[in-house]
Amino acid sequence: MSRYIATRAIRGSNALVAEAEALLKQAVEEKGADTPVAFPNTAYFLPVTFGMLAHEVNTLGDLEFSLAHAKKLLHPLPEDNLWVPYLGETLDSGMATLLAAEAIEGVRFAYGEEPTLYPGLELAGSTSYPQLNGTGHLNGPIDDIQLRSWGIQLVDGRMPGFAALVGAAHSNEAAVAIVRELQRRNILTFLCGNTNGRSVIDQLHEEGVEMGYDTYIVPFGTDTISAIYPLGFATRSALTFGGLKAGQWRDILIYNKFRVFAFVLALGEVDDLKYAAAAGAISYGFPTIADTVIPEILPTGVTRYEHVISMPWNEIEAETEEERAAKMVQRAIEVRGVKVKITEVPVPVAYGSAFEGEVVRRADMRAEFGGKNSRAFEYLLMAPMDEVEDGKIELIGPGLDTLDEGGSMDLALVVEVAGRKMQEDFEPVLERQFHYFINGASGIQHIGQRDITWIRISKAAAEKGFDLKHFGDILYARFHADFGAIVDKLQIKIITDPDLHAEWLAKAREAYDFRNRRLADLTDDAVDTFYSCILCQSFAPTHVCVVSPQRLGLCGAYNWLDCKASYEINPTGPNQPIQKGQCLDDDKGYFAGVNEYAKMASQGTVEEVTMYSIMENPMTACGCFECIVMVIPEANGVMVVSREDPSMTPAGMTFSTLAGIAGGGLQTPGIMGVGKFYLTSPKFVSADGGFKRIVWMSSFLKETMAEEFKQVAEREGDPDLIAKIADETICTDVEGLLAYLESVGHPALTMDMMF
């Protein structure tokens, strides 16, 4: 905590509490303690006081209790030579400031001095004051009706949050630019305070900006004290929507911290009182962003991220005031953690998952990228927050118009992502989405990934105006919409320039390589968390996939990283972390945490489950398995049948018959459904002898995974192993199988007996 800020906040609060006391004393003397005090059209008395102390203020006399409490919260100024963490004292001072400010507004209402008069101002919707006819005054506190109507929008997410502007902007132009930027983002704008006598309200009024409920811009008052109204609004939100009761102060603050996305923009010089008020806002979890040089409070704690940020207006790099405003608001949004919402993908062709399977034939093709005649690749990388400008989409190099009909060109899609919850591990998970996202555009075909990407744009799509830049629009919109939980900002480079293309290709390949190695290093032993997948419980109610780094989900669609990312994105979704807990049996893969989870999620059907054995408590299967593994006792090994293989197997059953036995969420020792990449894992039925147990395998697998299996064979120390495994072209019965295994000397025959 900055000692400077602490000193000034404490000083500010001491002064304000003293001022409030003096005012109150005078008011009681002049008007009597019984004089009514009320904010109009609200059932929450003086809301901050009510929320904090459960104290109902109805009269001037009632305010004495508030101020007595405020005094208890005051602290002496930090001594010059003593350095302690001042956060506690500063926050106390903030609270004292709020009580005092609210008391002062209460006294003003008693005198009829609130709302503040403002000749010449017409509000477009405001709290109604019958004696004032809705003209020539500022708004004062927001009434309960408006609270509910905006509250619903804040709670359901249509409105991202509110911004309290305190002071006066650098110029009228800057004031308008900031407010327009907030409006553009649907953020409620509250105005209060002044800097050297000039208020942002004056600035907007001079520029003819319409204010009032209808324009989502509420002018509260021209002094800092009126900043109590936004906080009163926040307090009442918690009472109304959080189901909280007056006096549950801590809960009210927590509610605001996690659910009300508000922030303070301190415009112009920050005096003691503004520091004190900012300290009050920090307690709610609302950070302050100042447009002048002030000390920052960066470490997080009370607010979600940073507490106080300084962004001197003149130092913001930008050409125009609008750009500066945009950058400042963007920064405020980041600091508060407000998320951008994009619902539509802005491309000139139809967009939706219905178009994913579309094929663009050569004859219908406007241009292609990748394939035989050119190289296309895609690369998503994580970048630091301040190096990513959200929404920036650049086309670097020649465009589509330079290509002949049916022509081909090198292309790179490079996406830089920043996010507070982003992890390097999520890069490949997100990068894989390019395929689905781009394919969603009608008339665009996307195949492959990494540096074997192959994209075609159809003539029809090009005629409708689809251009290279639209790849960026698609990725931008979809990543925000689908992965907003981990992606805060992204910028996109679409590169056709040959030199830059080559440069990025080299970087991308380095990254692919790094990721491959990372995946190889990612072992079950190296992590302490596995993930569950219960997506398939809709039809197999007791089935749970336990996904570990070395054993992917049996449908092949979810590996450990996918589950991890999916959990970040959707914490209540089907992928939940499972703490491995105590390892009960290293060999078979019994873990206390896994057993516990499986029992809970299978509603008690599965009591124990092994990660690495087919013989003992094997994992259940729903029905989505890519392959079925089944023990062939006579051969002392297992066979693997793939879904693509319709033929008879040595077990005397075809895949579809076997599927009936393997599926349904039951544990059947000796048979198990798996994802095909699990076959290559060193943990593949490792308790039962591992890959060498495979005596028969559908030829489809042998062919499509030849490369992978070759490496496994080498790892197992038997380079000819794959040839020793029978398939349906060799035999489909046990006798034939045994004869073949004998003839090739399959290792299973001499391994330990499985039974």
Added chain:
Amino acid sequence: MTVEIPVEKWSGKVIEVALGATAEEGGTRTHAVTVGGQTTLPFLHFEGAIPYPPRIAIEISDQRPGDWSPLLLEAWGDVVKDPAAWAKAAEEAGAELILLQLSLTKDGDTPVTVADAQAVTRQVLDATGLPLIVFGPGQVDADNELLVAVAEEASGERLLLGICEEKNYRTIVAAALAHNHLVTARTAMDVNLAKQLNILISDMGLPLNRIVMDPTSAALGYGMEYGYSVMERLRIAALQGDKMTQLPMLVTVGYEAWRQKESKVGVGVPEAWGEWEERAILWETLTTTTLIESGADIVIMRHPEAVRRARVFIDRLMGK
């Protein structure tokens, strides 16, 4: 020989949810209707507590329903044109709750407005003292717009507002929070989806005792056994102690039963199907009684005779 009845000791309990607020509680209902509270499977009185019977709600509509079977319209007669009168008739027919279904349009194609929705809610509230359930037309924008207005009009009445679904629940929940109402959470026949939606809604700050779940039902012959099994599993999970499944369940049996050919079509069907009206009533009754056996706490019905029969069934099961 004496047969020993096995008794299961469940650790969980269904949450008690009270619909409707009396004057004391800040509303205008003559009494509240509570559901839930079970500590055992349906009607195993020897095993645990079943403090409240399943409740029958009768569905009425803000407009004369254009897509209802002529049998239903005939059974209710003229009141279908007047929601207030209909609500009274429904109360007389044995309803413990009234479902007011809002429509998307009136007289052909003018949209139902916020004012219309508020007015009809007020009329029904004035006409009956029963707690009210209000469903939006089932189209996201209209639902949000109309239900927010209804919530405001009936502030404090503890209405049950529906329908919250995963793709659209936030606005309805926010309105319920603001005006002290309840919501119903609908998911498509899936235990985990139901749980997830309950979590999402309670994450917004609505207490669990203001949520009723609608696991989606189907009619006899149209997948009812699937719905039955999902409801049964939800209830077992609840009794096993899984907090997010411990909500009472509501099913729209009338809607399901009356959109099937067996109840809708009177001519050109096999003779063996029997007399049309009796068949249709049986269809709704059997769908209702079966889903009650699977754990339904609120059944939303349409035909007065089916209601009468279901009532007899419930009374017997509750040992009356």
